[in-house]
Amino acid sequence: MKALGFSSGTEEASASDRSSATELRQDTTGRICVEQAIEHLPFCIVVLSGPSGSGKTTIVSRLVRESPVKLVKAISATTRPPREHEVDREDYYFLTPEEFEERKQRGEFLEYAEVHRTGYWYGTLISELERARRANAWVLLEIDVEGALNVMRDYPDALTIFITTPSEEEFERRLRERGTEDEAVIQRRLETARRELEFVERYQYCVINDNLDRAINEIKEILSNKAGELRNHARSTERRSNCQ
Numbered sequence: 001m002k003a004l005g006f007s008s009g010t011e012e013a014s015a016s017d018r019s020s021a022t023e024l025r026q027d028t029t030g031r032i033c034v035e036q037a038i039e040h041l042p043f044c045i046v047v048l049s050g051p052s053g054s055g056k057t058t059i060v061s062r063l064v065r066e067s068p069v070k071l072v073k074a075i076s077a078t079t080r081p082p083r084e085h086e087v088d089r090e091d092y093y094f095l096t097p098e099e100f101e102e103r104k105q106r107g108e109f110l111e112y113a114e115v116h117r118t119g120y121w122y123g124t125l126i127s128e129l130e131r132a133r134r135a136n137a138w139v140l141l142e143i144d145v146e147g148a149l150n151v152m153r154d155y156p157d158a159l160t161i162f163i164t165t166p167s168e169e170e171f172e173r174r175l176r177e178r179g180t181e182d183e184a185v186i187q188r189r190l191e192t193a194r195r196e197l198e199f200v201e202r203y204q205y206c207v208i209n210d211n212l213d214r215a216i217n218e219i220k221e222i223l224s225n226k227a228g229e230l231r232n233h234a235r236s237t238e239r240r241s242n243c244q
């Protein structure tokens, strides 16, 4: 697993950013030990992928408002030119290919990939994880399958969710209805979607975005369960270290 420049996954958070209550307990040998009930939630990387038109953008914008765990959506860097209503540093960090390459060389990316065979590069900056961490939030990455596979390899504690539609015809219908791409781009995205679907089993969860509210509720439950798991893990680690 790659080390990040700050506490991640189930690693311990610093004492200053953890709110804790102290309890005295007896361990199995009868020794008194101090147990701290950790309320601080360990950091987590949440990865969301899925074919174009599956509803990722729609889901992400709802999740950052409604999630049971505070989430910050990482703003990706890209060499793709901005679309009409896109704003630099809000929708993406729009970089020139040279800037992207320089930042890649400096090791500033958590992951990067050339997406949809367009010749455009997309990547997650490590500084975006730091931004989420400072806000005491989890980071949400909305990235393609290639980038997600790299995150899974380097950070196996990441929570990974694949979003899809009930059928291939449905992405096509949604892509066309959205009306942001021309025909050649739609065809390329459909081809990518077919390839991406082959990797669905590599994700921990697959959520079918048939009905938006239902899909959002399913993801909220996945996030709550992960939060519960991380809290339990942090509590048992803390208990063991205090009982030694």
Ligand code: ADP
Pocket (backbone or CB within 6 Å): 050, 051, 052, 053, 054, 055, 056, 057, 058, 059, 174, 175, 177, 178, 209, 210, 211, 212
């Ligand atoms: P992506 O980010 O995965 O490319 P979008 O979020 O842009 O997908 O969604 C593509 C289109 O499908 C948008 O027009 C969006 O409003 C619509 N959409 C999203 N979820 C649903 C759903 N559950 N049912 C019908 N249409 C949906």
Ligand code: 5GP
Pocket (backbone or CB within 6 Å): 049, 050, 051, 052, 076, 077, 080, 111, 112, 113, 115, 122, 123, 124, 142, 143, 144, 146, 147, 148
């Ligand atoms: P769009 O050009 O429509 O904004 O995004 C195209 C695709 O790029 C989306 O499917 C999205 O998942 C992917 N993408 C966006 N940001 C990143 C990123 O930081 N890394 C990777 N690997 N893919 C990204």
